[in-house]
Amino acid sequence: xxxxxxxxxxxxxxxxRDAQTLRGIEALAQAGLVAPERLPALEAVxxxxxxxxxxxxxxxxxxxDPRDPIARQFVPSPEELVASPGEDADPIGDVxxxxxxxxxxxxxxxxxxxxxxxxxxxxxxxxRREVVGPEGLSNLTPAQLDAAFAYIAGRPEIWxxxxxxxxxxxxxxxxxxxxxxxxxxxxxxxxxxFHTRVPAVDPAAVTDALVAALKRSTKAVYVALHANHARxxxxxxxxxxxxxxxxxxxxxxxxxxxxxxxxxxxxxxxxMRAFVEARIKPYYxxxxxxxxxxxxxxxxxxxxxxxxxxxRGALSGLAQPTYVLDIPGGHGKAPVGPNYLxxxxxxxxxxxxxxxxxxxx
Numbered sequence: 001x002x003x004x005x006x007x008x009x010x011x012x013x014x015x016x017r018d019a020q021t022l023r024g025i026e027a028l029a030q031a032g033l034v035a036p037e038r039l040p041a042l043e044a045v046x047x048x049x050x051x052x053x054x055x056x057x058x059x060x061x062x063x064x065d066p067r068d069p070i071a072r073q074f075v076p077s078p079e080e081l082v083a084s085p086g087e088d089a090d091p092i093g094d095v096x097x098x099x100x101x102x103x104x105x106x107x108x109x110x111x112x113x114x115x116x117x118x119x120x121x122x123x124x125x126x127x128r129r130e131v132v133g134p135e136g137l138s139n140l141t142p143a144q145l146d147a148a149f150a151y152i153a154g155r156p157e158i159w160x161x162x163x164x165x166x167x168x169x170x171x172x173x174x175x176x177x178x179x180x181x182x183x184x185x186x187x188x189x190x191x192x193x194f195h196t197r198v199p200a201v202d203p204a205a206v207t208d209a210l211v212a213a214l215k216r217s218t219k220a221v222y223v224a225l226h227a228n229h230a231r232x233x234x235x236x237x238x239x240x241x242x243x244x245x246x247x248x249x250x251x252x253x254x255x256x257x258x259x260x261x262x263x264x265x266x267x268x269x270x271x272m273r274a275f276v277e278a279r280i281k282p283y284y285x286x287x288x289x290x291x292x293x294x295x296x297x298x299x300x301x302x303x304x305x306x307x308x309x310x311x312r313g314a315l316s317g318l319a320q321p322t323y324v325l326d327i328p329g330g331h332g333k334a335p336v337g338p339n340y341l342x343x344x345x346x347x348x349x350x351x352x353x354x355x356x357x358x359x360x361x
Contacts, residue, residue, distance in 0.1 A: 115148075116165045120170050130291075194221070
């Protein structure tokens with residue numbers, strides 16, 4: 001059963017899609033996504049963490065299914081206000097690696113550039129949930145952007161700039177073109193990567209103008225799409241991705257391993273195959289970060305390794321992501337997939353172990 005999206009008159013300067021995005025708990029209740037009796041508890045969650053669900057996402061949610069994997073990602077839960085040991089407002093240590101506003105420089109040859117902290121939708125497991133949304137950090141000012149680009153320009157070791165946020169594709173094509181042009185002027189930057197949910201959660205926003213803005217660079221431009229369930233790759237989402245890929249923009253995927261969403265081999269395999277069918281190369285499967293109030297969505301590492309082990313051999317190599325953990329405290333990503341080589345024996349996809357090198361005849 002699809003929810004009813006209430007009609008809305010767009011505000012001046014906003015698109016119809018903007019006007020129909022569900023913002024706040026009352027809007028979710030009016031759309032039939034939450035029961036009225038849940039409003040008081042969920043208002044407390046919305047007072048702390050941003051809420052926004054686009055029409056494209058709302059249309060995927062089955063309100064009659066208490067375990068709906070799309071709702072679990074986007075509809076608030078009272079469990080978000082339950083603190084668990086080890087959780088941190090900055091779980092992967094962005095702040096300690098931020099030399100100037102809007103820049104995170106954790107690895108030698110690449111930086112994150114965060115021009116906005118606004119998203120088209122707000123994930124209930126977001127590791128930046130304390131800083132995104134209307135009450136979070138604002139967009140970078142012109143002076144802050146100047147300082148961020150000066151930082152990049154002054155460090156020739158920076159080969160790649162990863163534009164993230166927030167979600168950079170919520171910016172207008174004009175603003176995206178300005179970002180691209182400024183990076184184009186920095187000779188040592190060779191690769192620009194945009195991390196986004198927009199092609200899946202607001203496919204109509206991937207317009208010819210947006211694609212042209214990304215294509216105006218002579219540098220290698222990539223788009224990394226975040227999606228966590230195959231249902232998110234609707235025909236409209238696949239068409240939006242095709243507009244990017246057909247324009248010569250390669251796409252890779254990002255997925256977060258989430259309890260009750262994609263933490264079984266069948267569901268995860270369906271998602272990875274859907275990516276490949278849409279010409280998106282599976283890239284990272286992230287273990288859930290220790291963001292506040294997200295314990296109900298996190299698996300254990302052992303559970304994640306078991307899922308990855310089940311995919312090996314059963315799923316094309318094209319569709320295999322790398323399972324990674326962002327080490328708390330800002331120490332970077334580490335692969336945490338299962339180990340197939342131990343004590344001179346290697347394990348095959350059927351679970352059988354073989355000596356290597358093989359014993360001579």
